Amino acid sequence: MSLIGRPVSLSPMDAAPAPRPPRTVRTLLVLGTRPEAIKLAPVVRAMAASARFQPVVVTTGQHLEMLQQMLGLLGVGVKTDLAVMRDRQRLSELTARLVDGLGTVIRAERPDLVVVQGDTTTALCGALAAFYERTPVAHVEAGLRTGVLDNPFPEELNRRMIGRVARWHFAPTDRSAAQLRAEGVPPQQVITTGNTVIDNQLWVLEEGAGRSAFRTTHRKVLLTLHRRENQGERMRAMGAALRRLADRGDVELVLPLHRSPAVREALLPELDDHPGVRVVDPLDYLDFAATLADCDLVLTDSGGIQEEAPSLGKPALVLRTTTERPEAVEAGAARLVGTDPDAILTAAGRLLDDPEEYARMAGAGNPFGDGRAADRIVARLTEDFGYEEAVNTARRDASGSYDPVA
Structure with missing residues (x-):
């Protein structure tokens, strides 16, 4: 059964005898570039404000100084920095380092969920490492396409490959959501949220610093x-x-x-x-x-x-x-x-x-959102992990054993 299937009715015999406190969803958020920091910061802040999530941020250092100057300003604390960059390294070298390093972090942290953003090499490798460790992936800013595999390079290929791995596809616009459905992503896994960059832009402008x-x-x-x-x-x-x-x-x-x-x-x-x-x-x-x-x-x-x-x-x-x-x-x-x-x-x-x-x-206006994308992302994950927990509790109490929802 899919984690994000919709709730089903449970018979009285299947229902848990008493409610259990909801468990905390340990979430690993992977970022390596300045744009990823900007666009994941609202999600980190929204998860930190929620009692259901424990956000853990890992950076790869793909943008090195450009990233380091961002994180404190955006209210993002970092637990691990992989520092993978080397001068003029090839994409193949960077990719190998990232998959290996992020796989090690995922095994050590044992998250319930890995969140990646956009289409960078960091995002692709975060999704791939999570897949290898059998950890579900949420993709923020999913569904962007040019239709030309090597333009932009390598981002177009990256985002298409992430789309084959992710379980949650948080699309910034209706067009992006339609693109994902046209590629065969199950409609219930595609959620239109707006773009988190607008969330962060409004937050920063309010700071006025x-x-x-x-x-x-x-x-x-x-x-x-x-x-x-x-x-x-x-x-x-x-x-x-x-x-x-x-x-x-x-x-x-x-x-x-x-x-x-x-x-x-x-x-x-x-x-x-x-x-x-x-x-x-x-x-x-x-x-x-x-x-x-x-x-x-x-x-x-x-x-x-x-x-x-x-x-x-x-x-x-x-x-x-x-x-x-x-x-x-x-x-x-x-x-x-x-x-x-x-x-x-x-x-x-x-x-x-x-x-x-x-x-x-x-005066054309902004088609990319209203500044509430992160709230929508966290609300949907809260709902789906709550459903998973309810079904697993019912199964455990009915059978005496634990059979997690796949």
Whole structure:
């Protein structure tokens, strides 16, 4: 019987003679990158506030310094840090280290549940290690797809593989939920929650502790670039185009520069010495949220910013050829402009120079949630683990032996 099947009627002979105190669900939450920290923090906080869950956080260190600066700010305590990163290591090497290290942690912690988020190598390996240890997996931000197996690379493959392992699929939108059902995931295992990034964004803005990185009164353009498929000559050409955008003289570009050597080698020669470009180290999340709230326009190849920008009314130009978040494009809050330098310049110039077009994108609204995704996730897990416990108690009391629900 599936853990997440719906409740059945139990006969009086099957019912437990007296209620037992509900057991605590020991939950291992696996994260390794800055976006995972941002999007799992609301789930960690919601579980910590619940009497039913004991959250245990393990980090893999996939983003090293970028991750370390996040966790304390977001109210996330960490029990284990695997510190798996090596300079310029191959994906195969990282994957082997992660599966081995996370398998060791799962055996030591013996959780009832493993939670992974999104589509990183950390998330894939967390799900795979849990599967090997026969521990059920919940996937937060499930169902995103581009339809192109190697774009983005390796994220599209990662999230599809996690979808074959997970027992709970917490989809951020109805489109993502429909995609999972179309792939054959049982409908009762798919739950639409909204995206937890909105939960965290609202929490951070309420804190009001961040500081914008912009320094002038010019039009403010926030730029983020890091994707593997954009690195190399393509990213150098994009950097040259962005230098031409800064040549306008009426804009300030702020670039929080990713720590990847490949990204720095591509962008710094083009942008570092331009007076209209401010290159800064990766911002902590409070400062990044304040910078995003302060900007006029976003140019990005990130996934998460496509979700955050619409909630603040910031038009986003997506510098990729595909997106797994078409909801923002369909709503009119984002535009997929690709990586061609001339197309990027044209699209950015149009928004900066055409007030009516800018207003249409800025007012399109946010299709990604209302800030209550984590509450919905915890409520569903509470319900399903409560059902499992009720059935197992009835079986134990009726037979004198323990036969756990599979």
